[in-house]
Amino acid sequence: MDSLPALDADASSEAFSGSAAADAPTFLDRLFDAGLLVRTGVDGLYGRSGAFESVVEALDRLVSRLGAEDGAEVMRFPPGMSRPAFERSGYLKGFPHLAGTVHSFCGNEADHARLLACVEAGKDWTDKQAATDIVLTPAACYPLYPTAAARGPLPQNGLLFDLQSYCFRHEPSLEPTRMQMFRMREYVRMGSPDEVLAFREVWLDRGTKMMAGLGLPLAVDLANDPFFGRAGKMLANNQRNQNLKFELNVPVNSVEKPTACLSFNYHQDHFGTTWGLTQADGSVAHTACVGFGLERITLALLRHHGLDLAAWPAEVRATLWG
């Protein structure tokens, strides 16, 4: 239920308690009505307006400015990655339910005729669809690790990368913050445990200041990934017990269940071992990343400063568009 206070004028009709709340337009409805998001008929799959994109792009630039002094190597991958690399990454161990694979028609002409007949009759037409070599990217950094490992051992002091990609996660939802296709900006550090943990500390500080500077209420909390099944509970408990993941949360859909807008992750030697990624001295590399959910931060700004960008606080506009 929408339980945040109405912070913008056009939300004044929203009632946040009692029976009236059930009839009030949801935040998602208001985003559609304002034209900021565009319906596609699929929950979690939306078009974006120019105004929405102007915020995403400003955030992307802001993140670039904050990390500029570090000299990260910029790399951009398309939103699909190699299936063999995806299989080796271990993603299916923890998140089989979120993965998206690209399938294509691999039949003959007779199969084509049957396919069209099935489509016409409203029946399942996917019989001759076969998995291609492409899997939808689940997180911006997944295509990076095999690429970095292929270069050989890390140089002294490790490496730092700057990534951004559309990502896919199969989790249809009516919460606008839980999109199935969304953009993730990341910095990824590879090196010794001390180096990557220091990187994470720096970004915990920078990320918190960035979001506070955008006028957003926030809390940084210990977190875990949404691992699948009972085994996933164990993985999640392990992750928490080892302080491997922190999230910067902002109330967007509700105060009770705030939205993770940034995450700060220490992978230990998981990707180093998986990909044979080594430090200069030959020992296995450790990795860490900071991720920015660009749509989620945009939605947080819209939630707290209103749907009219021109009416946002001057200091927020200055930070974004200077």
Next chain:
Amino acid sequence: MVSDEVIRDILRQNEAMSPIVDRLGEDDDLFEKGLDSFGSVQLMLALEERFEVEFPDTLLNRRSFSTIRIIRETVAKLSLGAAA
């Protein structure tokens, strides 16, 4: 009956544990010896299948699978519960 030998047999299925399983003391920390998070999940599932028990959520953590002794004692308690 939860014997060390059966637990070692299960540990032997893990790539990191296999070469060292016979040298493991019953209080050696399996994670320090190379067991990773996903390995501990596979260990949990194998123990559940072999001993016909189910680890409750409260025991789904690294400590429950950290040494052969703790595994033996935990599974023994769960077996008693299952038999009761």
